[in-house]
Amino acid sequence: MRIKPYRETHIEGVISIENNPFVKKNFVKGDFGFQVSEDGRVWICINGSAFIRFVPSKKTIKKEG
Numbered sequence: 001m002r003i004k005p006y007r008e009t010h011i012e013g014v015i016s017i018e019n020n021p022f023v024k025k026n027f028v029k030g031d032f033g034f035q036v037s038e039d040g041r042v043w044i045c046i047n048g049s050a051f052i053r054f055v056p057s058k059k060t061i062k063k064e065g
Helices: none
Strands: 006-015 027-036 042-046 051-053
Touching: none
Parallel strands: none
Antiparallel strands: 006 027, 027 042, 042 051
């Protein structure tokens, strides 16, 4: 499945981290960055540091909506 890519984008604002037992403070002010590649890989950063990277498996499930 081909994904619509989004180039690297950064937006200033309040970042809320929900349901995370490792963080006592659940929000910060800062820079939120993301990028989505054509093959479905996703990169998310907070204040310039990588926070989440996602690499899809070869078996991609497509939900129609």
